[in-house]
Amino acid sequence: MSKPKADVLQGTLALLVLKTLVRGPMHGYGITLHIQQVSKDVLRVEEGSLYPALHRMEQEGWIRAEWGTSENNRRARYYRLSETGRKQLAAEEKNWARLTEAVSAVLEFA
């Protein structure tokens, strides 16, 4: 292992998945790859938490799943952002911004 890798922070997984799906429908493996690449290998999504999260988000109606074919002609389940999902994303982004602002405020104060 060349670099230390952080597991995705508890509670931010949904935010990251939703944001990833803004770019278009994607399968679970693609989502992990995307998050890992964009975060320059800092964030790593555990498969063990990704799939339960995906299914829960599907139940909530934030994302929809359908079977499709991957770039390599493999059958894969693609997730697509729904309208409520977009709203949820906006809400979580706002929340995240507030949180980071608050954390940096505390850091600067000290």
Add this chain to the structure above:
Amino acid sequence: MSLLSRLKGLLQIGRLERDLEEELRSHIEMRVADNMVAGMSPQEARYDAQRRFGNSTLLKEDTRAVDIVAWIETAGQNLRYAGRMLQRSPGFAVVAILTLALGIGANIAIFTVVHAIVLQPLPFSHPEQLVRVYDDLRSSNTHNVGMSVPELWDLRDRSGVFQDISVIYPVDANITGGERPERVELLGTGADYFTMLGVHAQLGRTYVPADALPGFSEPVVISDAYWRRGFGADPNILGRKIRMDGDVYTIAGVMPPNFRHPGRTLTTDVDLWATCGLAAAPFPAPPIRAVRLLPGAMGRLKPGLTVAQAQTQLDSFVAQLTRQFPEEYPTTARWGVRIVPIQQDLVGNVRTELLVLFAAVAFVLLIACVNLANLLLARSAARQREIAIRLAIGAGSSRLITQLLTESILLAAISGAAALVTVFWLKDSLLRLAPADLPRLSEITLSPGVLLFAFIISILTGVIFGLVPALQATDGSHVTALREGTRGSGFSKHQLKSSRFLVASEIALSLVLLIGAGLLFRSFWHLLEVRPGFEPSQVVTAKLWLAVPNDPKEDPYFTPEKRAAFHREALRRISTIPGVEQAALGTPASLPMDSQRNQFSFVIENRPVDSERAPVAEISSVTPAYFSVLKTPLISGRLFADSDDTQGQQVILIDESLARRYWPDSSPVGQRIRPVTRSARNPNAPIPWFTIVGVVGNIKSDGFDDAGEPHIYRPVFQSPPYASVVFVRTSSDPGSIGETIRAEVQHVDPGIPVFSVRTMSSVLSASLAERRFTLELLGVFAGVALLLASIGIYGVMAYTFSQRTNEIGIRMALGAKRADILGMALKEGAVTIGFGVAAGLVGSLGLTRFLQTMLFSVKATDPITFATIAALLTAVTLLACLVPAHRATRVDPLIALRHE
């Protein structure tokens, strides 16, 4: 997650499983491919890909936890847990199950009756097409005046409304040739009666249209009950000749045991069906349009016609007939034909009673639920720490609610099963309590509909009584609960509020029931105070029937003189029976509270015909002693004398209400009236005038609660009847005199049966049986409600006071008197009771109007009943509050202080 998506999940469970597996496999394959591109060996690549998933079975479990399998597993766990909880507190379980089983059982029992009588269609094909046909004279507001033969034929051939229509003619008949003459209930019908109903014989055949003759046809059909009673269920019965009313008939078929004539009968179920063309002896030929000999008809509407459409068509058809026969249908009479669906005709009058009883048992069950909810609240107070700790360490409150609800539903389900079994075992003894003339009594069974109802009501009960305690137990105030829990494990303030709310609603429900029962009780009381116009005690009645053979030459009683002679001799012999003080005789319509009535439209001499309201009265014929046997007073004029016979002037007596209506300012004695229609037997004779010779007291003949029509009496011996009723006033035991009367009558003619021997008192009480039944049941339900409500408030007060033993000890030690403590209890109880009573009064104001048709001279909002019952309930529940408070004050303050 909603229940709906859970259920969807349940249906899709196989597919979900496969989808998930395939999705994970495809993920792993992609990772393997990328790993190999990055330079790993295939084996290494796969190992890495799988390792990242950890335990893939566990992963699947996690992913699926949102799905139905997990839900079912959780339900199973909950159920096992609930079972263990109940086992651990068997006392609670037994009390709960008994209370609920009582409530659910009462609901199942009443629903079984409602289902069979009101909801279930009659057991015929297309029962919605079957109607009862009545003739009315709308000008005098007289219903069911009977039908003439040409009218029946017109309805059949020209109205265009009926597929089939059959006369319905219930009569008494004499079966002779056995050991002694026997009276049977005969139903005269058209030849297409059985085809109209679409029913078949269990043995032999029914008669069919091909059997039709102008007079009676020889083949007759008997009921299963008569086949067993009269012929010992002889399998070789077919072709057996029987002599009925002097004529010979052949038994052609036996109906199945479950077949009953879907309509009212005279005294018993129909024993025997016979068909008559109504166009030859004993009916006048040719038939006369204006003489309404037939009691009515039953028909099957043409397919596709609704009752309303058929009624509209009939109305225009009636208008057409009225124009065509102006003499028979004077426009002033406003003759009309009315059709009623047979189900409504059969059960119409008990429908309201049954629905009221059904509502009452639903209330009882609700009250039982509230009581149990309270019990559960108290129990959950004891389990509060367990629940609070589980909540604090992160158990989902929905999971806890489900678990608590599972406990209550399990309780309700066990109670429901117990109730169902009990109702099933007790069914026959319960049904014996019902009035014998309840329609469709034999159809009451535990059908699949009842089982479904039992299932639904049990589950619902569990949810209703479990929900409040479950929500209460997990409502998030667990921090407080933990803190409060340190001091014993009592009711929190919050729980106390819920439990008081429950008690108040229980009191409200009981008050509605009690007021309903109170109103019925007052109605019944008023009914018992109604003076029937005669003195029923020590009077015995019996019916006689001189057979009418189809051929007049065969009829030994064809002439009025013969019939008069028979009745005179029978009456003379009955009068000599030891213990008989006086005996009288009348036509069947002279028996009060019985089913047979003769409507009589008349014209008053020298008075213009009132076009709006033609005079109408009930007419019967009686012997002179009738009024003294019944102790009905003569108001003015004279009673009949023995000289009022066929030779003398035609005389009548009228009752007070008729006298007051038509001769309000003068004496009717000496005035003359005559019938509107001609005699059926003597259609060509001029219509005779009747002279009023006296006025007698009113006799209630249609029931205590019925204002009834006024009465006209003729002397029996001026038109001696075939059917008669004997009235005997006796000083000896009324029960044993029947056999002696039979012997004396059969001494005169051994072929004449004596039947329906009853005391006048039992005739009266039978007329009240339905009301008494409803009243008794509602009274029992209201009593149970009162008991449950008292137990409810007692329980809550006892619980709170046992929690406060300590406080009360301090108060007493500081000098509070017993009266102060009791006053405190009263004040606390009074608030709850006050809310409950107020809500109950409002509810009663809204609900009692549904009782309106069952009330008699009491308003549905009778203030006396409302006030009395509310006061009674308040007193009883306050008493229930005082008992535990009183007990608390008797504890030694020293012990109370140390109580923890």
